Amino acid sequence: MAQKKRRKMRKRTRNRIIFGLICLLILVILINLLLFIGRGIKALFNSEDKDKTVEVVKEEKKENVVSLIGVGDNLIHDTVYADAQLSDGSFDFKKMYENFKEDAQNADIAFINQETILGGVELGLSGYPTFNSPTEIAADLEETGFNLVNLATNHCLDRSDAGIENEINAFKNTDIVADGIYNSQEEFDTIPTFTRKGITFSFLAYTYGTNGIEAPYSYNVSYFDDALIQDEVKRAKEISDVVIVSAHWGDENTFAPNDYQKHFAQLFADCGVDLVIGTHPHTIQPVEWIQGENGNSMLCVYSLGNFIGGMLTTDNAIGGMISLDFVKEKDSISIQNVKWIPTFIHFEGNQNNILEERYNYKAYRMDQYSDSLASKHVLNGYEGNVVSMDYIESVTKDVIDEEFLK
Numbered sequence: 288m289a290q291k292k293r294r295k296m297r298k299r300t301r302n303r304i305i306f307g308l309i310c311l312l313i314l315v316i317l318i319n320l321l322l323f324i325g326r327g328i329k330a331l332f333n334s335e336d337k338d339k340t341v342e343v344v345k346e347e348k349k350e351n352v353v354s355l356i357g358v359g360d361n362l363i364h365d366t367v368y369a370d371a372q373l374s375d376g377s378f379d380f381k382k383m384y385e386n387f388k389e390d391a392q393n394a395d396i397a398f399i400n401q402e403t404i405l406g407g408v409e410l411g412l413s414g415y416p417t418f419n420s421p422t423e424i425a426a427d428l429e430e431t432g433f434n435l436v437n438l439a440t441n442h443c444l445d446r447s448d449a450g451i452e453n454e455i456n457a458f459k460n461t462d463i464v465a466d467g468i469y470n471s472q473e474e475f476d477t478i479p480t481f482t483r484k485g486i487t488f489s490f491l492a493y494t495y496g497t498n499g500i501e502a503p504y505s506y507n508v509s510y511f512d513d514a515l516i517q518d519e520v521k522r523a524k525e526i527s528d529v530v531i532v533s534a535h536w537g538d539e540n541t542f543a544p545n546d547y548q549k550h551f552a553q554l555f556a557d558c559g560v561d562l563v564i565g566t567h568p569h570t571i572q573p574v575e576w577i578q579g580e581n582g583n584s585m586l587c588v589y590s591l592g593n594f595i596g597g598m599l600t601t602d603n604a605i606g607g608m609i610s611l612d613f614v615k616e617k618d619s620i621s622i623q624n625v626k627w628i629p630t631f632i633h634f635e636g637n638q639n640n641i642l643e644e645r646y647n648y649k650a651y652r653m654d655q656y657s658d659s660l661a662s663k664h665v666l667n668g669y670e671g672n673v674v675s676m677d678y679i680e681s682v683t684k685d686v687i688d689e690e691f692l693k
Contacts, residue, residue, distance in 0.1 A: 353483045353613040356390050357398035357435075357564050357588070358630065358650075359606045361424070362596030365414030368421055370634075370648050376408075378421040383595050383648050384431040386655055390608065391432025395483045398435040399428060399594060400533065400566035401465075403442050405457050406450035414597075416498075417445045425457035437533035437566060439467025439494040439509050448503045467492035467509050467533065475506035478523050486615055489523035491516075494535035495547065495567070511536070511551055520558035528620055529613055530560045537568040537590055540602070542686050544572055544589045552577055556585040562611075562622060565589045569596070569603050571683065574627060574691050586611070586622050595632060595650050601672045604632040604664075605682055608652065627691040629653040629683045636665045653679060 371378045384391075391397035403418035405425060413419045428436065438454060446453075451468045458465045469475040479490045493511045502508050509515075511534075523530045532555055536548050544552070548565070555563050556579035565572065565588055572589035579585060592606035608628040614621050631653060634646035646665060656676065661667065664674040684692070 351484070351615040353395045353486050353615075354393070355396040355398065355562075355609075355611050355613065356394040357591060357609045358387065358400075358594040359591030360400050360402040360566055360569060360593045360596060361428070362402040362569070362593055362598070363414070363418065363420040363424065364597030365412070366597040366646060367595060367648050368412060368414075370645055371421070371423075378423040380421075380424055380427045380595075381430060383650060384427070386649065386651055387608070388431050390610075390652075394432070394610075396435055396488070397433045398437070398531075398533070398564055399433045400437045400440070400535070400564075400591070401428075401454075402440050402566070402596075404445050404450040405454040406446035407453050407457070410446045410450060410453065413445075418442045419446050419450060422453060422457040425454075425461055425463070429461040429463050434463050435490060435531075436463050436465040437467055437492045437535065437564075438465050439492040439533065440535050441494060441496055441498050441567065443468050443494065443508055444497040444500040444502060447500075448507055451507055464490055466490050467494065467535075469506050469509075472506045475509070478519060478526065480523075480527050486529060486613060486620065487527040488529045488531055489527035490531050490533070491519055491523060492533040492535070493551075495537075513554060516551070516554060517558055520555070520560055524559055528615075529562070532560050532563045534563050534565045535567045536565060537572065539568050540570055540600075541568055542570055542572060542682075548589060552585075552587045552589075555587075556583065557581075559583055560585055561613075561620075563587045564591065564609070566591060569593050569598060571605060571607050571686050573686060573688065574609070574625070575688070584622075586625060592630075593632060594630065595648060597634070597646075597648070599666060599669065599672075601666055601674050601678060602682065604666065604674075605679055606630040606632070606650075607683070607687070625691055626693070627683075627687045629679060631656055631679055633660055634665055635663050653683075 368378060371380045373379055403420045405422045406419040407422040410419055452470055455470055464479050464481050466479050481488055493509050495511055497508060520530055538545050552563060556577040568590045571592040574588050577585045577587050588609050593603055594606055608630050610628060611625045612623050614623045631651050633651055634648045636646040658676050661674045666672040667674040
């Protein structure tokens with residue numbers, strides 16, 4: 288009996304040991320399972336943190352890039368403002384610009400040249416040769432997305448200082464930065480500046496002349512002058528990181544810069560200007576890098592051509608939109624990703640009434656245009672004009688270096 292009892296005790300002991308081992312094994316498995324799950328969760332959070340870090344780096348990199356687009360002359364002939372007039376007598380030009388709304392609003396800086404003075408209906412609207420345009424244009428440009436405007440043109444005195452006052456007031460009701468005409472010596476002496484993503488920009492504007500019309504006051508218009516430019520660029524560089532110049536210059540209806548343009552382009556480069564945007568010829572002209580006397584590199588866009596206008600040749604309907612980035616890296620800022628995007632002015636109507644018809648004026652990027660639209664253009668066949676995708680592309684390639692068309 289004693290022996291039988293000892294066997295039972297040994298069996299219970301063995302069962303306890305086996306049970307204990309099984310429990311220990313289960314515990315080890317549970318611990319390892321928990322560790323595995325923990326590592327997975329940690330890896331997941333680490334992955335998310337890593338992704339967030341990448342996003343932050345990308346965002347920081349983006350914050351160092353300021354984008355700019357620029358288009359040419361907003362040339363308001365009488366047929367253009369007639370097309371914009373509403374039944375109540377007011378004017379709406381936004382439909383003419385709507386193909387560029389996304390480009391302008393997506394860019395940090397969106398430039399346009401306001402060719403004609405915005406004196407408003409009270410001073411009598413008119414077209415060529417002495418222009419006066421509706422003041423509604425200022426608000427329509429802002430709503431489209433433009434925020435940088437040149438006002439120094441050969442037509443800025445077409446309604447004398449009254450026109451200048453009305454145009455300045457029209458733009459004061461917007462958030463657009465404008466320069467080139469002034470109501471006082473204090474305004475003339477003030478260099479406009481604005482900041483985008485921590486980079487401060489100065490904006491200067493000059494015109495070659497005002498069609499022989501003399502300004503009532505010496506401060507009304509900013510004209511090209513070597514000493515004035517040297518002084519203003521020097522002051523601009525003291526208060527900003529980047530200097531942008533709007534240059535209203537050149538011979539009308541020509542595709543190449545003249546000696547006057549080349550002289551001032553080199554002067555701007557020698558003074559340390561970063562970007563020159565040229566207007567006035569009503570045709571496109573080249574883009575080129577110009578080296579300044581201090582070894583700096585300046586981008587010069589000699590002419591963007593017309594953006595909107597009622598001129599009656601295909602060449603005057605061909606324009607361009609310049610697109611580029613100001614990139615800040617450590618203590619330097621450079622211009623990168625420069626691209627010329629061809630544009631075109633479309634309008635339709637009766638050739639027999641080409642100066643009287645109401646047309647549907649609209650600016651197009653060439654990637655929005657087509658030969659089907661071109662065939663309906665009022666200029667197609669008018670006085671020998673050809674309007675086709677091939678012709679527009681041919682003119683653009685003849686004028687603009689391939690470097691900027693890629």
